[in-house]
């Protein structure tokens with residue numbers, strides 16, 4: 750039986766806030782565990798002052814730029830490649 754590649758997509762450049770599903774062009778943001786939270790959600794929920802914050806992102810960069818830089822720093826690549834195959 751042959752394998753057929755149905756779909757491949759690199760989601761590495763795609764960034765969405767885990768709380769509001771948007772926010773990629775907001776400034777700053779933070780990381781709570783494995784959740785990336787955009788600048789607007791951090792502001793409105795007061796997360797910048799919370800104890801459980803793992804990392805506060807640079808407020809001079811967009812949330813999207815911060816998350817992509819974080820992925821490269823932690824994982825060595827910003828890529829997130831998804832392939833769907835049939836067997």
Ligand SMILES: [Zn+2]
Nearest residue numbers: 766769787790
């Ligand atoms: Zn958000």
